[in-house]
Amino acid sequence: MRPVRLAWLLLSTLFLMGFPFVFGSGGGTSLLEQIFVFGAFAMSYDLLIGYTGIVSFGHAMFFGTGAYAVAIVLSKTGGSTVGLLLGFLIAMTISILLSLVVAFLSLRVRHTYFAMVTLAVGQVFFVLAGSQPLRPLTNANDGISVLTPVWLNSNLAVYYFILIFLAIVTLFLHRFIHSPFGEVLRALRENESRAKALGYRIFHYKTLAFLLSGLIATLAGGMYVVVESFVSTSVYDIGSVSLQVVLMTIVGGVGTLYGGLIGAGIILWLQNELANLAGSYPVFNHAEIAFGVLYVLVVRFLPNGILGTLKGRKGRWRWTSQTFKKSQT
Amino acid sequence: MTILEAIEISIGYRGHQVIENASLKLDQGQFVSLIGPNGAGKTTLLNALGGQLRIQTGDIQFEGKSIANWSADRRARAGIGRSFQAVHLFPNLTTEQNIQLAVQAKRRLRLHHLLGKVDQEVTAATRQILNEIGLLHVARVAAKALSHGDKRKLELAMLLSLQPRVLLLDEPTAGMSMTETPMMLKLIAQLKATGHYAILLVEHKIDMVMQLSDRIVVLHQGHILAQGTPSEVMNDQEVTNAYLGGHYEGIT
Ligand SMILES: Nc1ncnc2c1ncn2[C@@H]1O[C@H](COP(=O)(O)OP(=O)(O)OP(=O)(O)O)[C@@H](O)[C@H]1O
Ligand SMILES: [Mg+2]
Numbered sequence: 001m002r003p004v005r006l007a008w009l010l011l012s013t014l015f016l017m018g019f020p021f022v023f024g025s026g027g028g029t030s031l032l033e034q035i036f037v038f039g040a041f042a043m044s045y046d047l048l049i050g051y052t053g054i055v056s057f058g059h060a061m062f063f064g065t066g067a068y069a070v071a072i073v074l075s076k077t078g079g080s081t082v083g084l085l086l087g088f089l090i091a092m093t094i095s096i097l098l099s100l101v102v103a104f105l106s107l108r109v110r111h112t113y114f115a116m117v118t119l120a121v122g123q124v125f126f127v128l129a130g131s132q133p134l135r136p137l138t139n140a141n142d143g144i145s146v147l148t149p150v151w152l153n154s155n156l157a158v159y160y161f162i163l164i165f166l167a168i169v170t171l172f173l174h175r176f177i178h179s180p181f182g183e184v185l186r187a188l189r190e191n192e193s194r195a196k197a198l199g200y201r202i203f204h205y206k207t208l209a210f211l212l213s214g215l216i217a218t219l220a221g222g223m224y225v226v227v228e229s230f231v232s233t234s235v236y237d238i239g240s241v242s243l244q245v246v247l248m249t250i251v252g253g254v255g256t257l258y259g260g261l262i263g264a265g266i267i268l269w270l271q272n273e274l275a276n277l278a279g280s281y282p283v284f285n286h287a288e289i290a291f292g293v294l295y296v297l298v299v300r301f302l303p304n305g306i307l308g309t310l311k312g313r314k315g316r317w318r319w320t321s322q323t324f325k326k327s328q329t
Numbered sequence: 330m331t332i333l334e335a336i337e338i339s340i341g342y343r344g345h346q347v348i349e350n351a352s353l354k355l356d357q358g359q360f361v362s363l364i365g366p367n368g369a370g371k372t373t374l375l376n377a378l379g380g381q382l383r384i385q386t387g388d389i390q391f392e393g394k395s396i397a398n399w400s401a402d403r404r405a406r407a408g409i410g411r412s413f414q415a416v417h418l419f420p421n422l423t424t425e426q427n428i429q430l431a432v433q434a435k436r437r438l439r440l441h442h443l444l445g446k447v448d449q450e451v452t453a454a455t456r457q458i459l460n461e462i463g464l465l466h467v468a469r470v471a472a473k474a475l476s477h478g479d480k481r482k483l484e485l486a487m488l489l490s491l492q493p494r495v496l497l498l499d500e501p502t503a504g505m506s507m508t509e510t511p512m513m514l515k516l517i518a519q520l521k522a523t524g525h526y527a528i529l530l531v532e533h534k535i536d537m538v539m540q541l542s543d544r545i546v547v548l549h550q551g552h553i554l555a556q557g558t559p560s561e562v563m564n565d566q567e568v569t570n571a572y573l574g575g576h577y578e579g580i581t
Contacts, residue, residue, distance in 0.1 A: 175444040180433055183422075183447070187430050190419040197379065197417075198434040198491060199405035 020159050029159055031272055033227045035265045036166040037220050042248040042260030043173055044216035049246070050255030051177055052209040053189030054107075055115045057238070058122025059245050061098065062214040064236035066091045066221025068129060071144045071231040072137060079147030088222050095218035096211060103207040119238070126236035143232030146225060158227060165223055166261075169216055173257055176212065185209050189255075239288070247291060251298050253305025262306055267291070330357045331393075332527045333378065333409065333495050338387030340370075340377050347373045348551045350387070355495065355527045362530045362538040365548035371531045372414055374548065375497050378529070379411035380404040391495075405434070410493030414500045414531075416480045420473035424464050424483055427472050429455045431490035454490070462486040478509030485516065496520065496528045502537075510534075517541065539563075 020029045045059050069091035070084070077083025106117035128134060130141050138144070152158055176182055184205050187195045196202055225231050234240060248267050252259025271287055278284035302309050333355040340348040348370045355361055363371050376382040378389060380401035389397045396404060405411070419427050429447060432454045442448075459465045462482055467475060472483060481501060488496065502513050514537055520526055521541055532538050538545060539559050546556040547568050555565045562568055 172444065179445055180438055180442045180447050180451075183426060183430060184433070184438070186422060187419050190421055191417065193381065193401075194417050194419065195430070196400070196402045197381070197405055197411050197413075198431050198487070199402050200434055201402055 016163060020156055027272075029155060030227075031268060033159055033162050035261075035268050036162045037223045037227055038245070038248065038264040038268060039261035040166055040169040040223070041217050041220040042245050042252065042264045043169065043257055044213045044220065044260075045245045046249050046252075046254065046257055046260045047173065047177070047185075047209055047213040047216075049249060050257070050259075051182065051189060052185045052206060053192075054111055054206060054210070055246075056118040056210075056242075057115050057246070058118030058120070058242055059213075059217055060236050060238065060241035061102075061118070061122045061125050062095055062217035063221035063224070063241055063245075064125055064129065065094055065098065066218035066223075067225050067231045067235040068138065068144075068221075069094060069218075070222035070225045071146050074146045074148065074225070075144055079149055081149040081151070084149055084152075084226075088219065091218050091222050092215060095214050099211040099214040100207070103203075103210050107206050107210065108203055119242075122236065122238060122242055126233060126238070129236050130233040141233060143230060145230050148226055148229055152226060162223055162227060165219070169219070170258075170261075173216070177257060181205070181208065244291075247295055249305075251294065251305055253308030253311070256305065256307040256311060259305050259307035266306075267294075270294070331355070332357050332391065333529075334390045335374070335378060336388045336390065338374075338377060338384045338389065340373055340382060340384055346551060348377070351548070351551070351553050352387075353529075353546055353553070353556075355529055357494075357527055358524045359543050360521050360528045360530070360541055361544045361546060362532060362542040363546050363548060364532065364535070364538055365554075369548040370551045371548055372499055375411065375499050375529070375531060379409060379497055381411070405491060405493075408492075408494035409497065410488045410491050410495065411497045412484050412488050412499055412501060414503055416477070416484065416504075418472040418480060418483060418487075421471055423469050423471055424475065424479075425455060425459060425468040427483055428458050428464075428486055428490055431487035432458070434491060458486055458490055476509075478505055478512070481505060481509070481513060482516075485513075489520075494525075494527065496526045498528065498530045498532075500531055500533065502532070502534060 016032070019032060023029065041059075041063055044062075045056075048054050048056055048059075066088075070087035073087035073090060074083045077086070102117060102121055106114045129138050131138075132140055134140065148158075152161060177185075184195065184200055187200070188202060188205060192202060221235060224235065244267065248263035249260050250263070251266055252261065252263030270290065274284045274287045274290060278287075284290075298305065304312055331354050335351060335353040337350050337352050338348060339346065339350060351370075351374060353361075353363075353374070363374065365371055373382065377384050380396075380399055380403070384397055387397075388395050391404070391407060391409065396407070399407070401411075419430065422430070429451060432451050433447070436448070436451070456465075459468050462485070464479060464482060464486065467479060472480065475483065481504075485501060498517070501517065502510050505513060517528075517530070517537075518541060521528060530538070530541070542559055544556060545559055545562040547554040547562060547565075555562055555568045557565070
């Protein structure tokens with residue numbers, strides 16, 4: 001690892017670890033918790049859109065399923081540690097099955113079709129979560145308040161729990177995209193028919209990417225419950241989850257991995273500020289408008305997102321310095 | 330011994346018939362050229378053999394087995410390698426990554442690769458190929474930033490990394506400059522000399538075709554007009570009339 005990058009990593013780790021001590025466990029810390037959860041979620045999404053080149057409009061199906069599975073099991077087990085573990089295990093099992101089913105239904109055909117199917121499946125979950133017949137399980141539109149295990153009762157404990165989760169997810173994804181598998185996924189994004197002509201089983205690789213992406217999104221959903229101690233149908237919402245994650249990834253930079261984290265940070269922070277402003281100026285109740293404007297601005301002026309633009313500058317500089325050297329010899 | 334065979338195949342795009350009842354045979358170690366005017370259907374025929382296109386009637390056999398229903402990736406794994414008329418690379422990946430992907434394709438990825446690194450043998454093989462083909466100095470350059478000649482070389486290097494038994498080459502010198510072309514000709518001649526490959530070459534450069542081919546197949550408006558040794562084909566009255574117009578220097 002280059003010294004600059006190592007220094008950045010150390011600094012940000014120290015900053016995040018020390019944050020609650022310096023700023024207390026109030027608003028800033030709980031905003032960070034949300035950013036960690038959605039950052040992991042957005043990074044999982046980048047695995048699809050940025051590294052494999054497939055677009056899903058229903059990533060909330062995983063996030064929501066993770067949240068509901070953990071919430072339901074926790075509430076049925078009275079908030080025990082075993083319940084928490086079991087909830088995550090069940091969530092992961094459902095997530096794997098779900099991604100396999102959706103993949104078999106739609107990943108073999110055109111990508112536009114896949115995007116539509118994910119949109120529809122996501123909506124099905126939204127309706128199911130709010131439906132009356134399932135009330136004994138989901139509490140329908142009223143949502144579920146959950147008790148978390150005792151060791152997670154302090155704000156500080158939750159904060160570090162989520163931070164560790166984020167660190168593990170980041171490490172996992174970092175290793176994965178730099179593995180031989182990650183390279184094949186990038187090849188698919190670049191030129192699918194060429195990868196096929198080399199002998200790669202395209203469908204298997206896409207399914208794997210979708211499965212892993214879904215699994216991490218599911219875990220992020222479960223973590224959301226740990227943070228909020230509450231779940232409602234909003235975790236399946238298209239606008240505030242499925243499309244939000246697209247926006248986070250685009251703002252941060254598609255295909256940059258950490259961009260998702262940056263995007264999540266900016267959008268959640270903005271959302272928070274707007275909500276505060278809305279207290280005194282009701283105009284700011286319509287945060288979606290601000291996000292619409294943000295989206296247009298980013299696509300127009302920073303098509304590679306924030307991190308993508310920064311990386312691109314560096315990349316271009318390196319490339320020109322190399323060609324310069326070559327032309328000299 | 331025949332390794333790849335097209336038996337009376339027909340192909341069309343949405344009703345309009347491009348190849349009709351074409352049969353073609355490629356023997357082990359043989360060098361066959363497919364020639365014909367623009368739009369004759371040469372690329373289409375190669376796409377059918379490589380699995381990029383489905384045939385409507387007839388059959389395609391590889392080592393005596395029907396492979397008409399095999400996908401392109403399965404055919405590649407079985408040993409049918411395909412190069413493309415238009416440059417067809419992973420543009421934003423480096424030269425090295427492009428070749429590495431081709432080297433990796435033959436081997437199965439296993440669970441430990443999920444979070445691991447590329448195998449040492451793969452990187453070593455990649456380096457060796459880069460060196461042999463003369464692309465080591467641009468190993469870290471994105472494929473899209475290479476010169477056209479280097480892109481063509483890279484394409485061929487990727488194809489050879491698959492260790493195929495059949496090479497389907499679609500105008501490997503297309504778009505190459507006067508200085509780059511001889512290098513590609515030499516490479517192809519070397520490939521032939523190894524005797525490892527059955528080669529089907531689509532090419533407009535008649536001199537090259539005459540020199541290298543064991544057999545020549547002439548395609549004209551989707552039909553096979555003639556096939557035989559270079560001298561047989563050149564003396565064929567039908568070919569002379571329909572395609573060569575009496576003097577073959579005219580076509581390049
Ligand atoms: N994707 C396609 N859709 C419809 N028609 C096509 C398609 N590809 C090729 N064709 C038509 O099929 C015919 C044969 O095309 P093909 O590319 O196989 O010719 P070719 O012999 O390779 O020509 P060239 O020497 O120019 O490469 C042409 O008439 C072409 O217009
Ligand atoms: Mg052609």
